[in-house]
Amino acid sequence: MSAIALRNVQKRFGNVDALRGIDLEVDSGEVFGFLGPNGAGKSTTIDILLHYTHPSSGSVEVLDHDVTANPVAVRNRTGILPEGFAAFETMTGxxxxxxxxxxxxxxxxxxxxxxxxxxxxxxxxxxxDYSKGMTQRLALAMALVGEPDLLILDEPSTGLDPHGVRRMREIVRAERDRGATVFFSSHILEQVEAVADRVGILRGGELVAVDTIDGLRGAVDADAELTVDIAEDPTALAPEIDSLEGVSSVIKRDGELVVACTNEAKLSVLDEIRAAGGTVRNFTTGEASLEDLFVSYTEGAR
Ligand SMILES: Nc1ncnc2c1ncn2[C@@H]1O[C@H](COP(=O)(O)OP(=O)(O)OP(=O)(O)O)[C@@H](O)[C@H]1O
Incomplete structure (x- = not known):
């Protein structure tokens, strides 16, 4: 069962196409991370889910209600942490x-x-008088009121210290375990990784990927990093390695060769070093960072 179903949702502000036809289903009980760089359309999507703004076209169902026809029924069952929550002047926490x-x-x-x-x-x-992080915690406490079926959290980690970020994650997990659906936006993939079952990546008003983090890694041919400690001076070897298929860059760092290459190319890099007379003392490999992954999906964002 879907908690959220968007079908061909478009939103135009004057001559700006903020959303260009979004199709998205979020399952009931799922934690869904909604990612995208600044201006991608995350807040616009959230505003549409809550009917704070009308879509220019398309249909929006939340918790089995058509949001346009029945926004109050949706909001009654939804806990909302809005972006930039501002406290009332005269009220305590x-x-x-x-x-x-x-x-x-x-x-x-x-x-x-x-x-x-x-x-x-x-x-x-x-x-x-609360600090930024305390205000964000207060907004979360208000969103949790009444055990909502759906939590919509707009950039929930903003202003939180590492303890706050961890607590936020624990709360999101506990809410999911209770049976709630959690939809949260972020522009930082690292913050989403630890907690989201799936993520959607928005770029220039279009959903460019919807998958698990592992799925995203698999879909993008993101380069791995191979660091090789060579007994000899590696400078002379660098051009030969750079010309191998699957290698995108070779640099010297702290006396070691750091090679960005596809997973498949790693072995040929080591073979080439040996063939050229190099003695490999040690090597380490690392996956593409989440930041690399995010950039590869959102590069050229409008
Ligand atoms: N009320 C508005 N009037 C005109 N343009 C708007 C309005 N609201 C949003 N936009 C435009 O729509 C696009 C998407 O904006 P949106 O706020 O949804 O992005 P976002 O992904 O939430 O960005 P951020 O991470 O910076 O909060 C932007 O180009 C923005 O300038």
Whole structure:
């Protein structure tokens, strides 16, 4: 069953095509990471899911409701962490959570929620005096009110320290284990990797990939890195290795040869070094970084 189904969703702002025909299904109970560089259309998609803005065309179903026809039914069952949440001037942290509980006709204990996000002991302070990370934690506590079926988190890690990022992940996992669907946006693949079942990558208003992280790695012929420690000076060997098939770059770093190449080319690089009279003392290989992967999907983004 899908928690979210977008079919050919387009959004035009004046002469800007923010979304150019998005087709996406997010399964119920799934953690879905929605990725893309600045301006790719992530917030626009989230606004459309919540019916804060109309799509120019296409259909949007969330939790089995047509969002255009029934936005209130969707929002009642959705916890939202908006981008750039701003606290009310005169309310404490606890009062914010109490307000969210009342508006949702829920029966959560505000102190339990504050503790869950790491704000125990500061609930009586005015939320306008909270730091950025504390404000983000408060917004998460409000999103969790009423055990929503769907959590929509817009850049949830913004402003969080490493403890906060870890806690956010733990909460996302716990919410999934409870049966909720989590849809969250980010422009950092590393933050998505640890927690998302699948990711979608948006580029210039188009969904260029929807897959698991491993699937994305497999689909992109991202270069691996081979670092070779050679007994002799490696400088003379570099041009020969550079000309091998599957090798995209060769550099000397700390006296070692660092070769960017396809997985298949790794062995021929080592063979070539030996054939040219080099003595391989040691070598290490590494996968393409997540950053490389993200860049390879979003390069040339409009
Ligand atoms: N209200 C608006 N009026 C005009 N253009 C808009 C409006 N909202 C968004 N856009 C444009 O739509 C495109 C997508 O913007 P959006 O905010 O959805 O991107 P994003 O992926 O959330 O980016 P970021 O990571 O920077 O938050 C951009 O080109 C943006 O300038």
């Amino acid at each position: 606890r009062q914010h959570v109490e307000y969210a509980i009342e508006s949702n006709a829920a029966d959560d204990d505000p102190d339990v929620l504050l503790e869950r996000v790491g704000l125990e002991g500061v609930g009586d302070r005015l939320a306008r």
